[in-house]
Every structure is written in structure tokens, then in C-alpha cells.
Amino acid sequence: MPQNSVSLDQLRREIDRIDESIHDLLIQRSALVERVAVAKGDRAVVLRPGREAEILRRLLARHRGQFPRMALVRIWREMIGALLAIQAPFAVAVHAEGEGRGASFVELARNHFGVVVPLQICRTPGQVVRAVADGEASAGLVPLPQAVGSDVAEEAEPWWTSLAAGRGEGPRVVARLPFVAPPPAPGVPEPPQALVIACRDHDETGDDRTLMVLESGPDVSRDRLRAAVAAAGLDSAGVLAVCRHGDVWLHLIEILGHVPAADPRLARLTATREPVAHVSVVGGYATPLPPEALA
Numbered sequence: 571m572p573q574n575s576v577s578l579d580q581l582r583r584e585i586d587r588i589d590e591s592i593h594d595l596l597i598q599r600s601a602l603v604e605r606v607a608v609a610k611g612d613r614a615v616v617l618r619p620g621r622e623a624e625i626l627r628r629l630l631a632r633h634r635g636q637f638p639r640m641a642l643v644r645i646w647r648e649m650i651g652a653l654l655a656i657q658a659p660f661a662v663a664v665h666a667e668g669e670g671r672g673a674s675f676v677e678l679a680r681n682h683f684g685v686v687v688p689l690q691i692c693r694t695p696g697q698v699v700r701a702v703a704d705g706e707a708s709a710g711l712v713p714l715p716q717a718v719g720s721d722v723a724e725e726a727e728p729w730w731t732s733l734a735a736g737r738g739e740g741p742r743v744v745a746r747l748p749f750v751a752p753p754p755a756p757g758v759p760e761p762p763q764a765l766v767i768a769c770r771d772h773d774e775t776g777d778d779r780t781l782m783v784l785e786s787g788p789d790v791s792r793d794r795l796r797a798a799v800a801a802a803g804l805d806s807a808g809v810l811a812v813c814r815h816g817d818v819w820l821h822l823i824e825i826l827g828h829v830p831a832a833d834p835r836l837a838r839l840t841a842t843r844e845p846v847a848h849v850s851v852v853g854g855y856a857t858p859l860p861p862e863a864l865a
């Protein structure tokens with residue numbers, strides 16, 4: 571039968587059949603995730619952002635046809651969020667102080683974790699860290715400290731210094747949001763950049779970044795720090811923030827690649843204690859997709 575002679579009714583019946591197949595597959599996927607939860611054993615930390623990133627990268631790479639990629643991501647984000655919530659009680663603490671920016675962090679959390687996961691609003695990033703450390707929330711959303719022009723962010727009591735104090739037991743950075751951002755549109759504010767923290771290590775996905783806190787003496791320039799990092803064999807992507815406590819300076823730096831806490835390059839970095847006296851890996855994330863991934 572030529573295509574244009576297929577009736578509207580017939581086409582709609584075909585759509586109903588496809589909807590039922592999609593629905594059946596959703597029910598099957600959900601049952602599989604219940605088995606995944608049992609296989610993981612530890613229900614305390616069900617979140618696996620590395621696996622989520624791999625799923626989205628793979629689907630976007632094989633996508634074809636007219637269905638918009640951003641909608642594909644949104645459907646999967648909704649599904650994964652709902653499936654996190656069936657594995658264990660799952661709540662996300664979000665720093666959302668004030669109008670505007672606070673509301674956009676909530677939107678970012680909703681877009682990423684979906685409508686089922688409960689959000690717990692915190693007034694400060696420090697409260698988010700505490701909620702995750704105390705187990706009141708399974709994960710937390712904190713603002714990514716960002717350099718303004720050539721100046722790195724400088725805060726008196728930044729949330730990230732408490733991650734370094736945790737010595738690998740407490741909350742660590744496990745993801746960066748948005749993982750996929752819609753292309754910028756005139757008049758529409760861009761989503762804020764945030765980090766997700768949880769009490770687990772970040773997974774390796776093949777395209778990752780690692781965050782470290784370096785401790786130095788005073789007056790260590792960014793260039794000197796970068797040179798020390800390079801000499802240890804690490805590839806710096808930049809200094810994100812600095813916190814000065816008298817003679818102790820803490821620097822939050824981003825490293826290209828996945829660097830576990832036991833990596834021998836870290837010992838090399840602090841071997842002479844100059845300029846870096848101490849280093850802690852405070853987590854990392856799968857590199858977010860560039861806007862071209864949606865094209």
C-alpha cells in the first residue's frame with residue numbers, strides 16, 4: 571500500500587502499539603534496576619553518575635532522526651531519577667538561597683534528578699555538605715566556584731575546604747551539572763554550574779576531570795602551582811578557587827582525567843612539600859557534553 575493511502579486511524583493504532591512496547595520496556599527496565607540495587611549490596615549510596623554519563627553519551631552517539639536530542643536526554647534523566655528513588659530512599663539537598671539564582675539551582679536539580687526525587691532546600695552550601703555528611707540527604711547540589719575573568723573565586727569559608735578535611739570518608743564531588751545544557755537562547759538565563767556531592771568515589775568513564783585541594787604556604791602564584799602540578803605528571807585544567815587562612819592557602823584545582831586518591835603522582839606532588847605541602851582528591855566527574863553533542 572502506498573504510504574499516503576494509510577489512514578490516520580491506522581497510523582494512530584501503530585503509535586498505540588509503539589507506546590505499549592515502550593511502556594513494557596520501561597516496566598522491564600525498572601525490574602532490572604531492582605536487581606541492580608540488590609547486586610550493589612550497599613543501599614546507602616545507589617547513585618552512579620559515571621554510569622549515567624556513559625548511558626547518555628552512548629545514546630546520543632547512536633541517535634538519528636528528527637526526535638530532539640535534548641528531549642532524549644530529558645526522558646532518560648527523568649527515568650534514571652525515578653529509578654534511583656526505587657532503589658533506596660533518595661533525597662537531594664540543594665543550596666537555594668535567595669531569588670533567581672536559588673530558583674535556578676532548584677530547576678537544575680529537577681532537570682537532573684526528575685520529579686520523583688525529593689529536594690531538601692538548604693540556605694548555605696555548608697548546610698548541603700552537612701546534610702550529605704550526616705546521611706540526611708543522599709546527594710547534594712553545591713555551586714561550582716568559578717573564576718571571574720582572570721581572578722579565581724576567593725571565599726572566606728568555602729564549602730569545598732570541608733571536603734578536603736573529610737580524608738576520603740565523607741562527601742566528595744561525583745558529578746557536574748548541567749551534564750548537557752540546552753544551547754544558549756537570547757533572553758534566557760543560562761543554567762548555573764553546580765557540583766553534585768555524595769559519600770562515594772567518582773567513577774572513571776573515559777572522559778573525566780578530577781578535583782583536588784592543594785595546601786601551600788602564602789603567596790604561591792597560580793603559575794608556580796601549575797608548574798608543580800605539571801612536574802608531578804598531572805595535567806591541570808585550572809585553579810577554580812582559593813581560600814587564604816593566614817599562612818595556609820588552600821587551592822581548589824581541576825585536573826584533566828580520572829585520578830584516584832592512591833595515584834603515585836600525588837606523592838610526587840608533595841615529595842618536597844614545596845610549594846604543595848598537602849594534596850587531597852575531593853572527587854571528580856564525567857566531563858559534561860559540549861553543546862555540539864545536541865546538534
Ligand SMILES: O=C(O)C(=O)C[C@]1(C(=O)O)C=C[C@@H](O)C=C1
Pocket residue numbers: 603606607616617618619621622625649650653654657
Ligand atoms: O547501574 C546502576 O547502578 C543503576 O542503579 C541503574 C541506573 C539506571 O537507571 O540505568 C540508575 C541509577 C544510577 O545512578 C545509574 C544507573
